[in-house]
Amino acid sequence: MYLLLGAVMGTLGGLFGIGGGLVAIPALGVLFGLDQQLAQGTALLMVLPNVLLALWRYNQRNRISVRNAMLLIVPSFIMSWLTSLWAVRIDPQSMRIGFVGFLVVLTLFNVIQMYWRKGQSGPQLRHGRWLWVLGLGSGVTAGMFGVGGGVIATPILTGIFGASQVAAQGLALALAAPATIITMTTYALHGHVDWRMGIPLAIGGLASISWGVALAHSLPERLLRSLFCVFLVICAIMLCFRV
Template sequence: MTLLQFFFDMALGLMLGALGGLFGIGGGLIAIPALGLLFGLDQQLAQGTALVMVVPNVLLALWRYHQRNRIDWRHALLLGVSSFVLAWVGAAVAVGLDAETMRRGFVGFLLALAVWNLTQVFLRSAAGPTELRHPWPWLGVLGGGAGLLGGLFGVGGAVLATPVLTLVFGVSQVVAQGLSLALAAPSTAVALVTYGMHGHVDWLTGIPLAVGGLLSISWGVRLAHALPQHLLRMLFTLFLLLCAGLLGLKA
């Protein structure tokens, strides 16, 4: 790797980290199609490499969200443990799948999430409370399902958990994003280990991405708490559609 390439990767990490902080997803969602388009990585390698950046980004973003909007650690622990268990299963399945099948499945996954999140924009215009609408043990079901899909697609499950927490559990967008990061922290680490053991990680690309992401993710968290919740939810939906479109260009 040349010095120029290192700084290019770090600059990309800066952008992805800011977006990850803004939407509470660690940056992996857009990093995966970006790595496929810019570096020609196949789906599994792009997902594994993105996780090198996502794992530290998620941990830092989780702490920043907690500083600004206190996270109930009882809820966070339940989400984290349940996602951890099933993330192993999803990641183990993912490394054995055909890369093209994975890409198409990921595009469909993003489009479904975008449609679902778009319905929230029109169904719920209020910011939402900080308390759960349903008893907290139900978070274990959400954590398990999100962990399974997070391990499968290498995005930590936060992208699925955020719309469920706002629509089903009735919390605000920023509270949902903070809890989603708590869910994503263990499952992304599990997924990274699994992808790495199967040779689906480009460490030379992933490390400068991680450095850039750590430098910028706090900016995104600050902006997330400054924006109106309705606008933040709409931007999140557009972000999902952008990621699906970028990944579709690789067809």
């Protein structure tokens, strides 16, 4: 069962460039009754190999700028570590309510961004020198909620920095990889990882994430964004059943 669930999460992670954590967290909380920190830590164990494999696949198809990636990665890594040290001590119920609010805000931002009049996307990012600010913000959400790179960076990279959807998802995966490592390590050291559940989830995700990446490159950009918004709403509704 964990292998099959991991395969579904891996496919969605590859499709949306999020590693599968955003769907894993509400699924583990609702279906298996894990508290919020344990759900996030276990999801991170599944997400880490998925993120690394998806990053490799995206880089094969669309070469990721090392300079842009580093502007995102360094501040994100630092903030993920600091925020995760605080997150493991918060009341699980308060954390879950905060996570639902985070999903609602993110959904609204994505809907607005779909209809936001902006310039054409291109190979060069607009306002590229401000990428470090995005790295800081993504690091905070990664450390607090176990998700950051894909769900935060992707819509901002497309809406503000002018990246295409696929290029943004590749950069978001580069951002997510080191933040996921440090956040999972912090959660694990505080006993918030279920290894028995997380390892088969990770294996299932690794077996399927390439399908999601291939599907992402075959879909129209507007449809991909619409699916992402629907996906966020479903995750928020799932978590509301546990609040």
